[in-house]
Amino acid sequence: xxxxxxxxxxxxxxxxxxxxxxxxxxxxxxxxxxxxxxxxxxxxxxxxxxxxxxxxxxxxxxxxxxxxxxxxxxxxxxxxxxxxxxxxxxxxxxxxxxxxxxxxxxxxxxxxxxxxxxxxxxxxxxxxxxxxxxxxxxxxxxxxxxxx
Numbered sequence: 001x002x003x004x005x006x007x008x009x010x011x012x013x014x015x016x017x018x019x020x021x022x023x024x025x026x027x028x029x030x031x032x033x034x035x036x037x038x039x040x041x042x043x044x045x046x047x048x049x050x051x052x053x054x055x056x057x058x059x060x061x062x063x064x065x066x067x068x069x070x071x072x073x074x075x076x077x078x079x080x081x082x083x084x085x086x087x088x089x090x091x092x093x094x095x096x097x098x099x100x101x102x103x104x105x106x107x108x109x110x111x112x113x114x115x116x117x118x119x120x121x122x123x124x125x126x127x128x129x130x131x132x133x134x135x136x137x138x139x140x141x142x143x144x145x146x147x148x
Contacts, residue, residue, distance in 0.1 A: 002114065004127060006134040007107040012145035014097040014104045018069035020144050021093045021106075024049040030140040031091075032133035044068075051076065059089075070095050073109075087115030106141060108134045 010017055020026050024047070027037035036052040045066040052058040065073035073092035092109040110130060 002112045002124065002127070003109065004130045004134060005107060005109040006131060006138060007105060008135075008138040008142065009098060009101060009103055010106050010138075010142045010145050011103040012142075014069050014095050017095055017104045017106060017141070017145040020141060021095070022066075022068070022072050024051075026144070027051060030137055030144050032136040032140070049074065064090070065092060088113050104145070106138060108137060110134065 020030060024037045024039045027034045033054050034051055035054045035056075036050075038050050040048040040050055040060065042048055042063075045063055047063040047066075049061050049063070050058055051061055059076040061074040061076045063072065063074045065071050071092065071094050073090060075088055075090045077088045090109075090111045092107075092111075094107040094109070096105040096107075098105050
C-alpha cells in the first residue's frame, strides 16, 4: 500500500466546500489529473461514477465513504486485459470546520494498492508528483469554494 496525503485551510464554510467536493461533475474543476467525470448511478454511499484521467484512461469508481458534510471517498479498480483485481486506488476528502480560523480544513488522501512489486516501485518513484498534484488540487479547491 502507498499512501499520500496533503491538507490545507480553505477560507470558506464547510457547506461551501462540501458542495464542491461531493459532486462528481465538479472533479475536473479542482482535482488535478481529472479531465471529465460523470455519475453513472446512485447518490451518496454506493454511487457509481466514471472518472477520466488527463492521460485518457477512464476508470469506474464507487463511493465507499460518505458522511455529509465531512467525508467522501471513492475506489477505482483496474480493469481490462492484464489488469489484476488487487490493483486499486482510493481517494478520500475529509473536511473539518475550523470556526476559530474561519473556514474549513481539507485533507486529501490517496491510497494505492499496485498490482505487483514492479508497479509498486514505479508508483514510489512518482510520489513527489502525486503530492504536487494534491497540493495543486487544494489550491484549486480553495479558489472554487471561496467563490461559492
